[in-house]
Amino acid sequence: xxxGIIFLLVSFSTLFVFAQEAxxxxxxxxxxxxxSLKDAKxxxxxxxxxxxxSMVDVQLANERINEIKSIGYPQINAKIDLLYYxxxxxxxxxxxxxxxxxxxxxxxxxxxxxxxxxxxxxxVLDNNGMPIPGPDSExxxxxKHNLSAGISLTQIAFDASYLxxxxxxKVYSKLSDQQARKTALDTQYDIEQTYLSALIAAENIVxxxxxxxxxxxxxxxxxxLYENGFAEEIETDRIQLSKSNIETQIRNLxxxxxxxxxxxxxxxxYPTQEKIVLTDSIEVFMDFNIEYLDSLYFTNKxxxxxxxxxxxxxxELQIERxxxxxxxxxxxxxxxxxxxxxxxxxxxxDSWFDTFVLGLSLNxxxxxxxxxxxxxxxxxxxxxKLDIARELTQQGFDIEMKSAITNYQTxxxxxxxxxxxxxxxxxIYNTSLIKYREGLGSSLEVNNSESTFLQTQASxxxxxxxxxxxxxxxxxxxxxx
Numbered sequence: 140x141x142x143g144i145i146f147l148l149v150s151f152s153t154l155f156v157f158a159q160e161a162x163x164x165x166x167x168x169x170x171x172x173x174x175s176l177k178d179a180k181x182x183x184x185x186x187x188x189x190x191x192x193s194m195v196d197v198q199l200a201n202e203r204i205n206e207i208k209s210i211g212y213p214q215i216n217a218k219i220d221l222l223y224y225x226x227x228x229x230x231x232x233x234x235x236x237x238x239x240x241x242x243x244x245x246x247x248x249x250x251x252x253x254x255x256x257x258x259x260x261x262x263v264l265d266n267n268g269m270p271i272p273g274p275d276s277e278x279x280x281x282x283k284h285n286l287s288a289g290i291s292l293t294q295i296a297f298d299a300s301y302l303x304x305x306x307x308x309k310v311y312s313k314l315s316d317q318q319a320r321k322t323a324l325d326t327q328y329d330i331e332q333t334y335l336s337a338l339i340a341a342e343n344i345v346x347x348x349x350x351x352x353x354x355x356x357x358x359x360x361x362x363x364l365y366e367n368g369f370a371e372e373i374e375t376d377r378i379q380l381s382k383s384n385i386e387t388q389i390r391n392l393x394x395x396x397x398x399x400x401x402x403x404x405x406x407x408x409y410p411t412q413e414k415i416v417l418t419d420s421i422e423v424f425m426d427f428n429i430e431y432l433d434s435l436y437f438t439n440k441x442x443x444x445x446x447x448x449x450x451x452x453x454x455e456l457q458i459e460r461x462x463x464x465x466x467x468x469x470x471x472x473x474x475x476x477x478x479x480x481x482x483x484x485x486x487x488x489d490s491w492f493d494t495f496v497l498g499l500s501l502n503x504x505x506x507x508x509x510x511x512x513x514x515x516x517x518x519x520x521x522x523x524k525l526d527i528a529r530e531l532t533q534q535g536f537d538i539e540m541k542s543a544i545t546n547y548q549t550x551x552x553x554x555x556x557x558x559x560x561x562x563x564x565x566x567i568y569n570t571s572l573i574k575y576r577e578g579l580g581s582s583l584e585v586n587n588s589e590s591t592f593l594q595t596q597a598s599x600x601x602x603x604x605x606x607x608x609x610x611x612x613x614x615x616x617x618x619x620x
Contacts, residue, residue, distance in 0.1 A: 186408030299463035
């Protein structure tokens with residue numbers, strides 16, 4: 140018997156050691172990401188998909204600048220043409236010669252510089268010395284095989300639209316950079332809201348879990364009283380129901396916290412699945428100095444104004460570019476070509492003729508149906524619209540800032556009031572518990588005070604959430620991201 144007990148103890152000890160080793164290995168393999176709000180924003184500024192996409196737009200704008208610059212560089216092209224005529228084209232010559240022509244043979248030289256006898260027709264003249272017309276003639280010119288090669292160079296000597304286009308590309312690059320910054324700022328705002336949502340859920344869980352030991356103790360005591368005939372079953376059921384409701388709320392809040400962290404992972408653009416632990420506490424976001432923000436605030440701090448101003452510059456440059464299209468442009472060019480014509484394909488050797496030409500091409504706009512004037516007027520109207528948009532944006536930001544201040548002050552007052560209410564509700568709840576234990580109160584009184592306490596806790600959590608979100612809105616209204 141003793142040997143059996145010793146064997147079981149040894150077996151359980153061995154299993155316990157293995158279980159501890161397995162748990163330690165699992166814990167060692169599990170990776171944890173400790174994350175502050177500052178770190179989350181910094182990571183999201185570089186890795187969120189929208190931010191990365193906007194940075195690609197910046198690179199595209201820079202490449203557009205290089206593309207436009209290349210137009211002003213010398214353009215060199217080479218080409219080779221090989222033509223074969225199975226049947227040479229026929230050309231009709233008007234009947235200048237009389238069919239009764241005289242043939243005069245003269246000496247001529249062929250392509251190999253050999254002297255040959257060549258017959259040349261001489262027209263028959265009338266009494267006045269004029270040639271007598273004959274019928275039209277069908278003749279062919281050229282050779283079956285034609286090979287040509289050449290190289291050409293063009294260079295802009297003067298083009299006003301090119302210079303303005305280069306300015307446009309640089310300003311567009313600046314606009315892309317500003318839009319990328321705005322995307323990054325919006326991402327920071329979204330990350331802050333999600334981070335705070337996860338913190339609020341965790342804070343709510345902590346408050347609810349603080350109530351569980353007391354409820355479990357009361358449930359145990361009430362159950363003992365019921366089993367000994369000193370309490371009714373309904374009292375036990377009420378406490379059990381309260382406990383079940385709190386457990387359900389904790390599970391729901393735990394799921395909300397998990398989803399908030401998953402959303403935070405997405406907004407950061409974080410690729411792996413490590414467990415996320417938030418290192419900031421909700422108290423960090425409570426303090427706020429509006430007077431200090433007022434001392435730093437100035438309208439042009441908002442990135443939206445920078446974008447509107449850059450868009451206005453783009454439209455003004457578009458007007459300038461359209462004006463430049465009225466000016467002539469001057470293009471210089473140089474062409475060097477080699478050609479060879481033969482009736483037999485393999486006879487191109489030593490039969491090349493070269494041509495070299497230099498020139499200038501001046502293009503003078505005369506009339507385009509008033510298209511450029513309409514384009515200029517369109518750009519001017521767009522500038523007016525941007526001026527109106529800037530004015531409306533200014534008014535909207537002023538209203539947004541005043542509303543954010545009001546909401547923050549209201550949320551702060553609500554948080555202070557709910558904090559007082561929570562302390563009072565907790566006091567009432569504890570008093571009802573003491574009375575219940577001493578036999579001076581009922582479980583119904585405990586349930587009512589507990590329900591009030593839980594509702595006050597929920598109101599307090601909501602006030603915290605409203606306060607931190609109001610602070611985020613205030614930061615955004617002041618351009619403090």
